[in-house]
Amino acid sequence: MNTRTRTLLWPGLVWLLLFFAVPLGIILVISLGRRTPDGAIVWGFSFDNYLRVFDPLYWIGPWWNSLGLATLTTLFCLVLGYPVAYTIARRSAAVKNLLLFLVIVPFLTNFLVRIYAWFILLRPEGWIASLLRSVGLELALLGSPVGVLIGLIYGYLPFMIFPIYATLERLDFALVEAAYDLGATRWQSFWRIIFPLSRPGVIAGAVLVFVPVLGEFITPKLLGGGKVPMFGVLIEEKFLGRVSDWPLGAAMAVVLMGLVLLVLTWYFRHLTQTRWVG
Amino acid sequence: MGRIILGCDVLMTYIFLYLPMGVLLGYSFSASRYALVWGGFSLEPYRRLLADPEVASALVGSVIVASISTALATLLGTSLALALERARVRFQGGLEALVYLPIVIPEIVMAVGVLLFFAQVLRPSLSALGIELGPLPSVIIGHVTFSISYVMVVVRARLRDLDRSLEEAALDLGATPWQVLRRVTLPLLAPAILSGALLAFTLSLDDFYVTYFVTTGGSGFKTLPLYLYALAGRAAIPPQMNAVATLMILASLVLITLAFLIQRRTQRG
Amino acid sequence: MDKFSVELQEISKRFGHTTVLEGVTLRVRAGEFFSLLGPSGCGKTTTLRIIAGFESPDSGAVFINGIPATTTPPQKRDVNLVFQNYALFPHLTVEQNVAFGLEMQKLPRSVIRERVGRALELVRLSGLGSRFPHQLSGGQQQRVALARAIVTEPSVLLLDEPLGALDLKLRQEMQLELKRLQRELGITFIYVTHDQQEALTMSDRLAVMHWGRVLQVGTPQQIYEHPATRFVAEFIGESNFLEGRVVHMADRRAVVQIGALQTDIVSDCPLQVNQPITLVLRPERIQLCAPCERDRVWTGIVEELIYAGSQMRYRVRVSAELALTVSGPSANGITAGERVGLTWDPQSLRPLSERSA
Numbered sequence: 076m077n078t079r080t081r082t083l084l085w086p087g088l089v090w091l092l093l094f095f096a097v098p099l100g101i102i103l104v105i106s107l108g109r110r111t112p113d114g115a116i117v118w119g120f121s122f123d124n125y126l127r128v129f130d131p132l133y134w135i136g137p138w139w140n141s142l143g144l145a146t147l148t149t150l151f152c153l154v155l156g157y158p159v160a161y162t163i164a165r166r167s168a169a170v171k172n173l174l175l176f177l178v179i180v181p182f183l184t185n186f187l188v189r190i191y192a193w194f195i196l197l198r199p200e201g202w203i204a205s206l207l208r209s210v211g212l213e214l215a216l217l218g219s220p221v222g223v224l225i226g227l228i229y230g231y232l233p234f235m236i237f238p239i240y241a242t243l244e245r246l247d248f249a250l251v252e253a254a255y256d257l258g259a260t261r262w263q264s265f266w267r268i269i270f271p272l273s274r275p276g277v278i279a280g281a282v283l284v285f286v287p288v289l290g291e292f293i294t295p296k297l298l299g300g301g302k303v304p305m306f307g308v309l310i311e312e313k314f315l316g317r318v319s320d321w322p323l324g325a326a327m328a329v330v331l332m333g334l335v336l337l338v339l340t341w342y343f344r345h346l347t348q349t350r351w352v353g
Numbered sequence: 354m355g356r357i358i359l360g361c362d363v364l365m366t367y368i369f370l371y372l373p374m375g376v377l378l379g380y381s382f383s384a385s386r387y388a389l390v391w392g393g394f395s396l397e398p399y400r401r402l403l404a405d406p407e408v409a410s411a412l413v414g415s416v417i418v419a420s421i422s423t424a425l426a427t428l429l430g431t432s433l434a435l436a437l438e439r440a441r442v443r444f445q446g447g448l449e450a451l452v453y454l455p456i457v458i459p460e461i462v463m464a465v466g467v468l469l470f471f472a473q474v475l476r477p478s479l480s481a482l483g484i485e486l487g488p489l490p491s492v493i494i495g496h497v498t499f500s501i502s503y504v505m506v507v508v509r510a511r512l513r514d515l516d517r518s519l520e521e522a523a524l525d526l527g528a529t530p531w532q533v534l535r536r537v538t539l540p541l542l543a544p545a546i547l548s549g550a551l552l553a554f555t556l557s558l559d560d561f562y563v564t565y566f567v568t569t570g571g572s573g574f575k576t577l578p579l580y581l582y583a584l585a586g587r588a589a590i591p592p593q594m595n596a597v598a599t600l601m602i603l604a605s606l607v608l609i610t611l612a613f614l615i616q617r618r619t620q621r622g
Numbered sequence: 623m624d625k626f627s628v629e630l631q632e633i634s635k636r637f638g639h640t641t642v643l644e645g646v647t648l649r650v651r652a653g654e655f656f657s658l659l660g661p662s663g664c665g666k667t668t669t670l671r672i673i674a675g676f677e678s679p680d681s682g683a684v685f686i687n688g689i690p691a692t693t694t695p696p697q698k699r700d701v702n703l704v705f706q707n708y709a710l711f712p713h714l715t716v717e718q719n720v721a722f723g724l725e726m727q728k729l730p731r732s733v734i735r736e737r738v739g740r741a742l743e744l745v746r747l748s749g750l751g752s753r754f755p756h757q758l759s760g761g762q763q764q765r766v767a768l769a770r771a772i773v774t775e776p777s778v779l780l781l782d783e784p785l786g787a788l789d790l791k792l793r794q795e796m797q798l799e800l801k802r803l804q805r806e807l808g809i810t811f812i813y814v815t816h817d818q819q820e821a822l823t824m825s826d827r828l829a830v831m832h833w834g835r836v837l838q839v840g841t842p843q844q845i846y847e848h849p850a851t852r853f854v855a856e857f858i859g860e861s862n863f864l865e866g867r868v869v870h871m872a873d874r875r876a877v878v879q880i881g882a883l884q885t886d887i888v889s890d891c892p893l894q895v896n897q898p899i900t901l902v903l904r905p906e907r908i909q910l911c912a913p914c915e916r917d918r919v920w921t922g923i924v925e926e927l928i929y930a931g932s933q934m935r936y937r938v939r940v941s942a943e944l945a946l947t948v949s950g951p952s953a954n955g956i957t958a959g960e961r962v963g964l965t966w967d968p969q970s971l972r973p974l975s976e977r978s979a
Binding site: 080081083084086087088090091092094095096097098099101102105155156158159161162176177178179180181183184185186187188189191192193194195196202229232286287289290292293297307310311314315321324325328331332335339 | 497613
Binding site for chain 2: 674675676695696697698701702703705707709710711712713722723726727770771774
C-alpha cells in the first residue's frame with residue numbers, strides 16, 4: 076500500500092518543484108548577478124546587491140518603514156482584535172457564529188476593493204479628514220504612513236482575531252470563576268489567568284499579521300502615494316518600474332524571505348518548547 | 354462598567370470593519386462623473402458599468418482562470434494530502450516544508466519568482482521549441498502553484514480526523530487499496546475537497562500579485578483585480594469603479610453564504 | 623488430526639520499546655469458538671490484528687487454513703474482522719455496507735442482493751436495509767457489522783470485543799445470538815474479550831493472555847478447574863489461595879501443612895516432602911455447617927456476609943493469617959460471628975505450578 080500511495084505524491088510534487096522551488100532558486104541566482112547600464116542581466120557571483128540592500132544610507136527608509144509598520148500593525152491589531160475575540164468567545168453558540176461571520180465578511184471581499192474604499196475615506200476631501208479638521212487637526216492621511224497603517228490594520232485584523240478566538244474558545248472559564256472565588260478582581264483574573272492562557276493564540280495572530288505585512292506592496296503603494304516605501308513597493312519598482320534592476324530586486328526579495336523565515340523559525344521553535352496543558 | 358467599555362470598543366471595531374464598504378455602497382449610487390464626488394442619487398455608475406466592455410472581459414478572464422486553476426489545484430492538492438498523510442516517505446520533513454512554504458511566503462516573493470521563471474526559463478525554452486506561451490496559461494500556472502498548498506491543508510485536516518478503522522474494514526472485506534480510496538476514503542473526504550476547491554476558487558478570483566507580475570508587458574489580459582488596479586491608477590477615477598466594487602462585495606457575500614450552507618448541510622448528513 | 627483454521631507460531635511484536643507479544647503460539651481448530659481472554663493491554667487485540675493482517679509480527683509465522691499467510695495483505699486473507707467500534711461506512715446504507723465485501727468479489731447483482739437479504743435475516747435486521755448507520759442503535763449497528771463480516775462466508779471470523787458497548791441485558795442476549803450463529807454457520811470464531819464470564823459461557827476453548835504471553839489454553843472447564851498459574855486462577859472465577867508445605871506423599875495422595883492445620887490433596891505429579899506448594903480452592907467447593915454432625919478439622923468465624931441474590935458469600939476467618947471466601951446458598955441461616963465448620967473434597971484443591979503470574 077505504501078508504494079501505491081507514494082505515486083500519489085508525484086504529480087503535486089513535480090508541479091511544486093518546477094513552478095515553485097525552481098523559481099525560488101532563480102531568484103537566488105539572479106540576486107547574485109548584475110544589471111548592465113542598458114538593462115540586460117549579467118550573470119555572476121557577487122554580493123554587491125546584498126551590500127546595497129543593507130547600506131543604511133540607501134535603505135534606512137524602507138527598513139524602517141517595513142519593520143516599523145509591521146510592528147505597529149501587529150500591535151494595533153492586537154489591541155483592537157483581542158476584545159473582539161474575547162467578546163465573541165463568551166457568547167452563545169448561535170451569536171458566536173453570527174459575530175464570526177460578520178468579522179469574516181469584509182475580509183472576503185477583494186482586497187483591492189477594500190483598499191480603494193479606504194482611498195475614498197482617507198482623501199483630504201474625505202469624511203475622516205474633514206472630521207479631524209473640525210477638531211482642529213490638519214492631518215495628511217493619504218500619502219502618509221498613517222494612512223498606510225490604517226489600511227494595513229483593516230486588512231489584517233481578522234488574522235489576529237481568529238487565532239485568539241480559537242484559543243479563548245477552548246478556555247475553560249471555570250478557571251476564571253475559581254480566580255474570583257479566591258478573591259481576584261476582574262482585571263486581575265484577566266491579566267493573571269485569561270491572558271497568559273491565550274498567549275498561544277496571541278503569538279499565532281502576531282505572526283500571521285507581522286509576516287505578510289513585511290512583504291506588503293499594494294496597500295503602501297495605493298495608500299502611500301509613493302511616499303511610503305516598504306520592501307514590497309521597492310521590489311515591485313525594481314522589477315516592473317521604469318528603471319528596472321532585476322538582480323537588485325531579487326536580492327531584496329531574498330532578504331525579505333530571510334526575514335520571514337527568521338520569524339517563522341523562531342515561532343516554530345517557540346511552539347515546540349512551550350507545551351500548555353488545557 | 355468594564356463590560357460597557359468592552360462592548361463599546363467591540364462595537365467601534367465592527368463599525369471600523371464595515372465603514373469602507375458602506376461608503377462604497379453609498380457612492381456607487383452617486384450621479385457624479387467622478388467616482389469620488391457625491392452628486393446626488395443615481396444609477397449612472399451601474400449603467401456605465403454594464404456598458405463597459407472591459408469589465409465583461411475582465412470578469413470572463415477571472416472566471417476562466419479561477420475555474421481551470423481550481424480544478425488542477427484541487428486534483429494536485431488532494432493527491433498530495435493523501436500521499437503525505439498515508440505514505441511513509443523518506444524526506445518527510447523536507448517535503449512538508451516545501452508544501453507549506455507557498456502559504457507562508459510573502460505573495461510578492463512568489464510573484465517575483467514566477468515572473469523570473471517565465472521570463473528566464475519557460476518562455477525562452479518554449480520559444481526554442483516554437484511554442485508561444487500566452488498570458489492565460491501563464492496566469493493559470495501561477496494560480497495553481499499557490500492554490501495547491503491551501504487545498505492540501507484543508508483536505509489533510511479532514512483526512513487526519515478520518516477513522517482509520519473504516520479503511521481497514523474495507524481492506525478486510527477484500528478491497529484493493531485503490532478500491533478503498535475510491536469507495537471509502539474519497540467519498541468521506543468529499544466535503545473537505547469541496548471546501549478546498551472553494552478556497553482555491555476564491556484565492557484565484559482575488560489574486561492580484563501573481564497575476565500582475567505575470568502579465569506585465571501589456572498583454573492586455575485582465576482579471577477583475579487587475580481591472581480595478583488599472584482603474585484606480587487613472588487620474589480621474591470613473592464612477593463605475595464604485596459600482597464594480599460594490600458588486601464584487603455582493604458576489605463575495607453570496608459565495609460565502611453558499612459555502613457556509615454547504616458546510617452546514619454536509620455536517621448534518 | 624483436525625485441520626487448524628488458524629495457527630500462530632511463536633509470534634512476537636514490539637511497538638517502539640514496548641514488547642506487546644512474546645512467543646505467542648496458538649492453534650485454533652476449524653469450526654470452533656475460540657476466545658482470547660485477558661485484561662486490557664495483554665495483547666489480545668494485537669494478536670487479532672496480526673491474524674487479520676493489519677499488523678505484521680516481528681518474528682514468528684501465521685498460517686490460515688494451513689497456508690502460510692504472514693506476509694499476505696488483509697484483502698487477500700480468508701478472514702473477516704468485526705471491529706470493536708463496528709467501523710460501518712457512514713456514507714453507505716445498511717444494505718450497501720453488508721454488500722461491500724460481495725461487491726469486491728465482483729459477484730452479480732442478483733446474487734449479492736439475495737445473500738445480503740439472507741445475512742440481514744440471520745442477524746434479525748431485515749427491513750432496515752435502507753437506513754444509514756447513524757440512524758441505528760448500538761445493538762443494531764453491531765449486528766450490521768456482523769452481517770457484513772459473515773456474508774462473504776469467510777472461513778474465520780474475528781471479533782474484537784464486539785459486545786463491549788452494550789448494556790448487560792443486551793449483551794447477554796447477543797452472547798446467545800453469537801453462539802447460535804456460530805453453530806449455524808459452522809465458521810471458526812476467534813473472539814477477544816476481557817470478560818471472563820463471557821469467555822467461559824461462549825467458548826469451546828479459550829486462551830488466557832497476560833503481558834503479551836499465552837498463559838494457558840484449554841476448555842472452559844479445564845481452565846476453571848485446573849488453572850495453571852496464580853494469575854489464571856485469580857482472573858477466572860474467584861479463588862482462595864492456601865500456601866503450605868507438603869508433609870507426606872503416597873500414591874497419588876499428599877498431605878499439606880497449612881499453618882497449624884493439615885489437609886489432604888490429590889496430585890497426579892509426584893511431590894517432594896517439604897516442598898512449598900500453593901493450592902487453589904474455589905469458594906463454591908467449600909461446604910459450611912453450623913452445627914456440624916461431626917467435628918471438623920477446619921473451623922472458623924464468619925466475618926462477613928455478602929448477599930448476591932441466589933448465592934451468599936461468606937468470609938470465614940480460619941486463623942490469623944488465613945481467611946477463606948465461601949459461597950453457598952443464602953437460605954442456610956448462618957449469621958455473622960458464628961463459628962462454622964468447613965469441609966471440602968480433596969479433589970477440589972488444585973496445586974498451582976511454580977511459575978506464577
